[in-house]
Amino acid sequence: MTSSLVTDYDHGISAVDAQYHRPGRAAIHLIVENGMVALVDTGTAFSIPGVVQALKEKNLALENVVYILLTHIHLDHAGGAGECMRCFPNAKLVVHPRGARHMVDPARLIAGVIAVYGEAEFKQIYGEILPIDANRIIEAPDQTRIDLNGRTLLLLDTPGHARHHYCIYDERSHSFFTGDTFGVSYREFDVDGMEFVFPTTTPVQFDPIAAHESIDRIMSYNPHYAYLTHYSRIGNLPHHAIAMHSLIDAHVAIAKSANEKSIDRHKILKAALEKLLLQQLIQHGCKLSQQAIRDLLRSDIKLNAQGLESWLDQPVSRLKQL
Template sequence: MIDYEHDISAIDADLIRHGMAAIHLVRAGDQAALVDCGTGHSLRNVQAALAQKGIAPEALRYIILTHVHLDHASGAGAAMRAFPNAQLVVHPRGARHMIDPSKLIAGATAVYGEQAMAEMYGDILPVDAARVIETQDGFVLDFNGRPLEFIDTPGHAKHHHCIWDAQSKSWFTGDTFGLAYPECTVDGRAFVFPTTSPVQFDPVAMRASVDRLLSRQPEAMFLTHYGKVTGVPALGRALLSRIDAHVAIAKAAASAGDGRKQALLAALTAYLIDELRAHGSRLTHDQAVDVWGLDIELNAQGLEVWLDGAAA
């Protein structure tokens, strides 16, 4: 657990490796909320963090999902059972998948298989519809006197919103503001790049969402992947440039035929390694690729889906 200012902490979600996904704990007086909840395996870390801080399970009042991709939301059903007074706050396009997760489970199982699903995500349980709050663009949640504002931020997913915390003058960004792993930070400067994973990547919408976040002149961003980043204006410029670069790489690979996927993987890897070098990182090629894990693979998959949709 990492403690920040303004009663915000990052709890490691225990997804694949340490530092891969964060669950943010926010306190307002005697109440607490989570932003994203990780997987079914993440609950033990959350419960340990609450116990360490002296927060009773009954004081956890909200579980807020930035979107319903499994690394962010598959543990929601288990968490709602563990925290009896909690309400689930979710984008209206994602709410039905939390109430009945059968389609999410079927789709992911078809990709990963049952054993890998259990290892990565644990049990994915339904959430009682009566405990679900659906947001709209501009919705403000009164979290025990600490207002949290929700805005619609498509681009990574159509069921994505970001949350403005006026107290810290910061956004909880889910995946909209990209990925910034601690291992790639150099002299306090984060290295951020977009996640274009399938199936709803939309570069125009993503750019607009990033611009909307930046327009609030935030002091920090809290990323699910991973934690608090500052120096936001420079990060924003870098992220927008890298969104454009991902699109250019995809268009360049579009004519590669059966070799398109491999061309995308090679070009994305080379581009991100070059950018990381320019950032000043001393990670080796293999170390960087190990940190990014499946991200390059997922980005390539998402770009292929986008290319096929753009050509349709």
């Protein structure tokens, strides 16, 4: 089944558009094994009716959803977790140990996002963030194995974007569900089957050393595909791993250069990141107009600039590691 919201792949994997800001920006992935279902990431509370509809179209009962796997707890990935637990009575929530308490009591998560967006925009984008019963939460440290009806899902600690991030290796498809660790890749930028991938440094825990190590860890499994939350399946992973390493270093160089200037660091960062990604996309062969590219990247550039500023404001001892 391929519809406006659902794209089916092989090995029982589907992407459901989370309808986050715009079509094609965030995906919720279904993994189906002999009728049992795991969801990878949840989008927001407003995303869950689309998941319910996709399950109905696949003749899968809501009771057959047994795991909700959060790659990390940023609200574009985890904001709908509470609504999922309400809709799917047999589901367990699987989350990094650093993130579990925030799912039980999401007050700090909510406050942090409201501080960025304001309360009115927060409610419009994310809706209600429901707390989750601790008895329905599985904390997943590094190397946790989840058995989905005989199908093994291996969870690997992969910081860099966030310290509460894991990626999921699906042994059946020899692929990873990478959340934000392997970057962002919008399908609008595909050229003749080749994707364009770039890092996401948001919002407050960017760690370039860890990001490099996590990419190498993913690639050590020689995966066939990566399923990104933003947006869904990409191949050509050896090529993209090299590009990600290079672009992480470029982001760091831009941040350090901006930090040396005394005025309007955020504006300098945004301008430099836009220039970098425009140049890269032109070299990639993207045929969209520069204005169309800017429109697609505007939010990511703003958030990446914020993340780099947060990284620059960390203790000097950490920055000197690079």
